[in-house]
Structures are given as C-alpha cells and as structure tokens.
Amino acid sequence: MAEQETTFDVIVVGAGAVGENAADRAGRSGLSVALVEHALVGGECSYWACMPSKALLRPGAVLAAAHAAPGADAAAAVDVAAALARRDEVAAHWDDSGQVGWVDSVGITLLRGHARFTGPRELALSTDGGEQRLIARHAVIVATGSAPVVPGIEGLAEARPWTSRDATSVQHVPARLVVLGGGVVGVEMATVFADFGSDVTLVVRGDRLLAAAEPFAGEAVADALADLGVTVLFGAQASAVTRDDDGVHVTLGDRTLHADEILVATGRRPRTDDLGVETLGLTPGRAIEVDDTLAAASVDGGWLFAVGDVSGRTATTHQGKYDARVAGDVVAARFGPDDAAREAERDAGPWSRYRATADEDSVPQVVFSRPEVAWVGHTEASAREAGIDVRVVPYDLANLAGASVLSPDYTGKAQLALDDARGVIVGATFVGPDVAEMLHAATVAVVGQVPLARLWHAVPAYPTLSEVWLRFGEAAGL
Ligand SMILES: Cc1cc2nc3c(=O)[nH]c(=O)nc-3n(C[C@H](O)[C@H](O)[C@H](O)COP(=O)(O)OP(=O)(O)OC[C@H]3O[C@@H](n4cnc5c(N)ncnc54)[C@H](O)[C@@H]3O)c2cc1C
Numbered sequence: 001m002a003e004q005e006t007t008f009d010v011i012v013v014g015a016g017a018v019g020e021n022a023a024d025r026a027g028r029s030g031l032s033v034a035l036v037e038h039a040l041v042g043g044e045c046s047y048w049a050c051m052p053s054k055a056l057l058r059p060g061a062v063l064a065a066a067h068a069a070p071g072a073d074a075a076a077a078v079d080v081a082a083a084l085a086r087r088d089e090v091a092a093h094w095d096d097s098g099q100v101g102w103v104d105s106v107g108i109t110l111l112r113g114h115a116r117f118t119g120p121r122e123l124a125l126s127t128d129g130g131e132q133r134l135i136a137r138h139a140v141i142v143a144t145g146s147a148p149v150v151p152g153i154e155g156l157a158e159a160r161p162w163t164s165r166d167a168t169s170v171q172h173v174p175a176r177l178v179v180l181g182g183g184v185v186g187v188e189m190a191t192v193f194a195d196f197g198s199d200v201t202l203v204v205r206g207d208r209l210l211a212a213a214e215p216f217a218g219e220a221v222a223d224a225l226a227d228l229g230v231t232v233l234f235g236a237q238a239s240a241v242t243r244d245d246d247g248v249h250v251t252l253g254d255r256t257l258h259a260d261e262i263l264v265a266t267g268r269r270p271r272t273d274d275l276g277v278e279t280l281g282l283t284p285g286r287a288i289e290v291d292d293t294l295a296a297a298s299v300d301g302g303w304l305f306a307v308g309d310v311s312g313r314t315a316t317t318h319q320g321k322y323d324a325r326v327a328g329d330v331v332a333a334r335f336g337p338d339d340a341a342r343e344a345e346r347d348a349g350p351w352s353r354y355r356a357t358a359d360e361d362s363v364p365q366v367v368f369s370r371p372e373v374a375w376v377g378h379t380e381a382s383a384r385e386a387g388i389d390v391r392v393v394p395y396d397l398a399n400l401a402g403a404s405v406l407s408p409d410y411t412g413k414a415q416l417a418l419d420d421a422r423g424v425i426v427g428a429t430f431v432g433p434d435v436a437e438m439l440h441a442a443t444v445a446v447v448g449q450v451p452l453a454r455l456w457h458a459v460p461a462y463p464t465l466s467e468v469w470l471r472f473g474e475a476a477g478l
C-alpha cells in the first residue's frame with residue numbers, strides 16, 4: 001500500500017502546554033495547523049509535573065498555615081488517601097479527552113503518533129496503523145519537551161530509580177525515600193513525601209539547595225526541610241546504587257543509605273534524541289537553539305522553530321507558553337495572509353509581540369516548597385556577572401503587619417536587586433509562606449522597568465505582605 005502523504009501549512013510536534021499554545025496562535029491566522037502527539041495531549045505539566053505535584057503539596061501547605069495560626073485546628077494531619085485521590089482528579093485520571101476537545105474546538109488537526117524528521121519540512125509519523133508522510137508547506141514548530149537525566153552512577157539505571165513521573169503519579173507511599181538532587185524537583189518532592197510520612201533523605205552534591213536562587217532561599221528551605229524531618233546531606237555524591245528484596249542501597253563515600261525507593265531529580269535534557277534532527281544537520285540529544293523569534297538560526301530556510309523545554313531556553317510552563325505565543329504569532333505573520341502583520345513582524349523590535357524579549361533577564365519562577373521561593377530576573381550574583389552595578393535591598397518580612405496577621409511566628413525574607421545607575425529593579429526574590437502570589441507585582445516592575453521612585457506611588461494595602469514594596473522604597477532611601 002502506498003504511504004499516505006498529508007500537507008499542512010504548519011506542523012507542531014508535541015502537544016504539551018507549549019505546543020498547544022503555539023498551534024493555537026499560528027492557526028488564528030487561517031493557516032492549516034496539525035498538532036502531533038505520541039502520548040497525552042497536555043504533556044508533562046498536566047499529568048506528571050506542575051499540576052499533580054502542586055496537588056500533592058497543597059494539603060501539607062494548608063496544614064502548615066493552620067499550625068502557624070493560633071486558633072486554627074493544629075491537630076489535623078494529612079489524609080494521604082484523600083490527597084492522592086485529589087491528585088488523580090487534578091491529573092484528569094491521565095485521560096486527555098478534555099484537552100482533545102479544546103484542540104478540536106479551535107480547528108487544529110490532532111495527529112496521534114511519533115514524529116521524526118526525514119528532511120527539511122518533512123516528517124514521518126509512526127502510528128499503530130503504519131507510517132504516514134507529513135509535509136509542512138511553511139513551518140514546523142518543535143515542542144517535544146524534555147526528559148529526566150539519569151546520571152551514570154554505577155548500578156543506578158538497573159536499580160529502577162523513580163523519576164519525577166513516578167513521584168507525581170505515586171499510588172503507594174514508600175516508607176523510606178532517597179532523593180538525588182537539590183534542585184526544584186528535589187525540594188518539592190522531598191516536602192511531599194515528608195508530609196506523607198516517608199523517612200526522606202535528600203542527597204545534594206553541592207553546598208546549597210536551589211542553586212539558581214539567592215543563597216538565602218536555599219538556606220531557608222534546608223532549615224524547613226530539617227524541621228519537617230528530612231535529612232539533607234550536602235557535599236554528598238552517590239557512587240553506586242543496588243536494589244534487592246530489601247529495597248535500594250545507595251553508597252555515599254564510606255556510608256550506605258537504605259531506602260525503598262530512590263528518586264532521581266538531577267535535571268532534564270531536551271527531547272531531540274528520537275526526532276530525526278540529524279537529517280537537518282542538528283545533533284540528537286541537544287537543544288534546538290533559537291533566536292528571539294524562536295526560529296532555529298542554524299537551519300537554512302527559516303522554516304524551523306522550537307519552543308518550550310526542547311529549546312533549552314525555558315524550563316517552566318509559563319515561560320514556554322510565552323515563547324509559544326510569540327512563535328505562533330511570528331509564524332502566522334510570516335506565512336499567513338495578512339500583509340500588515342507580515343510588515344509589522346519584519347519591523348518588530350524587542351518587547352513587541354513578535355520577540356520573546358522577557359526570556360533574556362525577566363523570567364519568573366516559583367518553587368512550591370515550604371517556605372515558598374519566588375523570584376524574577378536577576379539575583380545579586382547574576383546581575384554582577386551581567387556587569388550591572390547592583391545594589392541589594394533586603395527586608396525581613398516578619399516586620400510587616402501583614403505577616404503578623406498570617407502567623408505570630410511568620411519567617412520570611414525579600415530582596416530587591418536594584419540597578420542603581422538607572423534606578424530600576426532588575427530582580428526580586430521572596431521567601432516565606434504565601435509569597436508565590438506576590439511575585440507578579442515584581443515581574444511587572446522588572447518587565448516595565450518602572451523606576452523605584454514611581455513605584456513609591458503604588459500604594460500597597462494594609463495589612464498585606466505587599467507592604468514590603470513600601471519598605472523597599474524606604475530602605476532604598478525614598
Ligand atoms: C515534577 C515537575 C514539576 C514541575 N512543576 C512546574 C510548575 O509548577 N510550574 C512550571 O511552570 N513548570 C513546572 N515544571 C516544568 C514544566 O513541566 C515544563 O517546563 C513543561 O512541561 C514543558 O512543556 P513542553 O510543552 O515544552 O514539554 P512537555 O510538556 O514535555 O510536552 C512535550 C510533548 O511532546 C510529546 N512528544 C515528544 N516527542 C514527540 C514526538 N517525536 N512525536 C510526537 N510527540 C512527541 C510528548 O509526549 C509531550 O506530550 C515541572 C517539571 C517537573 C518535572
């Protein structure tokens with residue numbers, strides 16, 4: 001039987017949150033768009049990452065807030081079965097029909113199967129029913145995400161380690177858990193399993209947690225994890241792992257940790273290893289590097305775009321979706337029927353809808369640890385590295401009336417990174433209970449490059465944690 005061939009104006013490979021957004025924006029121009037997915041529409045975030053992990057963290061966070069507020073019921077404990085049931089709901093029971101309904105409703109063609117490039121603008125789609133040839137008339141947007149890295153530690157791969165997927169879809173909570181890696185997944189999952197009653201050991205090869213954040217953030221999280229009963233081992237490098245009927249055994253220098261499961265949380269790699277990118281002159285396993293229009297400059301013809309984790313440019317859903325909106329708009333303008341849009345895109349500069357300028361140094365991140373850690377833009381160290389004459393403005397959040405309302409024992413800290421020469425904020429970090437929702441004000445200030453002297457007139461309500469902005473102004477000399 002002859003191989004079937006189908007042509008679309010635009011093909012998006014990978015229907016995670018990022019691919020969905022790129023397809024939607026590109027399709028709004030009237031271009032025909034196909035979205036290819038070999039697993040669940042909605043990707044990692046919906047079923048194995050952001051959403052289930054936050055559902056698992058929520059009961060412990062609510063209880064911690066109750067325990068900190070005199071008058072609330074401090075006797076309550078996490079109901080693990082109910083927490084897992086709620087997680088199942090949040091992950092839509094790993095059924096993507098809701099998301100498929102949305103794809104249909106916006107006129108995108110969903111193709112189920114695994115896509116591999118066979119050449120420029122050409123893909124082979126492998127399905128249960130055989131192989132199909134796909135041609136993109138104008139553009140391909142790659143949104144294939146990332147996969148966890150399992151380090152080459154002796155015996156680790158054979159010991160059937162958990163990755164984040166096993167942790168977020170857990171059905172039976174292990175009595176003893178070793179977590180390898182002190183990054184975002186490591187601290188969030190150590191918190192969950194400590195809440196659920198596991199005996200957790202967090203193995204960190206460096207000397208701090210959350211190395212991308214301000215050092216005081218990692219210190220606060222390490223202290224809190226210790227209070228929760230987690231053993232945090234710094235400067236610890238696993239050299240061998242075995243599994244037998246008694247569980248897993250992790251060699252760390254001259255000591256051995258014994259546990260029921262080991263969770264590998266040592267970072268992620270772009271998913272380009274089974275994508276046929278070698279037919280385009282790219283290296284499998286490497287990120288697809290892109291410019292501010294999300295186009296892959298190293299591939300001739302201007303038809304290849306990459307967004308989300310696979311680009312190596314973003315590592316969160318929100319920032320990936322931002323890039324997806326830009327990429328979709330660029331594709332729609334360059335290849336769609338609207339001449340005015342084509343002209344506008346050609347003449348576009350930074351901070352236009354056609355350039356992902358915020359990726360440079362205005363990226364927000366929230367870690368849903370306890371305490372929460374939220375930051376945007378530069379840390380003090382990264383600002384100095386970038387050559388900015390930075391002045392830090394720290395503030396102890398416990399001094400705020402809003403903090404004392406939350407708890408008499410509220411502990412938290414915030415810090416601005418100020419570009420003194422320009423009088424604008426280039427970074428902000430918040431650490432403490434309930435700081436996640438405070439981040440967006442800082443993101444607006446950083447992206448808007450609003451002078452601190454003008455922010456002085458943005459009056460925060462009393463008594464809220466946002467009064468930190470008033471204190472920042474005073475501390476900066478206003
Ligand atoms: C435990 C955990 C918690 C996280 N929590 C948060 C959080 O709270 N907030 C946040 O912003 N970020 C969070 N992240 C990061 C976030 O999950 C990712 O940044 C986001 O999922 C990336 O989206 P994506 O669409 O690029 O990739 P993915 O979601 O991985 O989607 C890629 C899709 O492409 C499909 N695919 C891959 N290759 C092919 C192919 N060849 N053919 C067909 N289909 C293919 C895959 O099946 C997948 O559905 C978390 C990550 C982890 C691991």
Ligand SMILES: NC(=O)c1ccc[n+]([C@@H]2O[C@H](COP(=O)([O-])OP(=O)(O)OC[C@H]3O[C@@H](n4cnc5c(N)ncnc54)[C@H](O)[C@@H]3O)[C@@H](O)[C@H]2O)c1
Nearest residue numbers: 151181182183184185186205265266267268315366367368
């Ligand atoms: N709330 C959120 O937004 C959220 C939550 C979870 C994950 N994510 C994203 O998912 C991505 C993956 O998270 P992650 O925690 O796996 O990566 P990460 O890069 O945040 O942390 C990985 C940690 O593992 C350590 N490590 C690396 N190799 C090691 C080895 N061989 N032995 C011991 N330690 C080793 C690193 O030093 C680092 O501390 C991140 O980019 C993160 O932004 C985001």
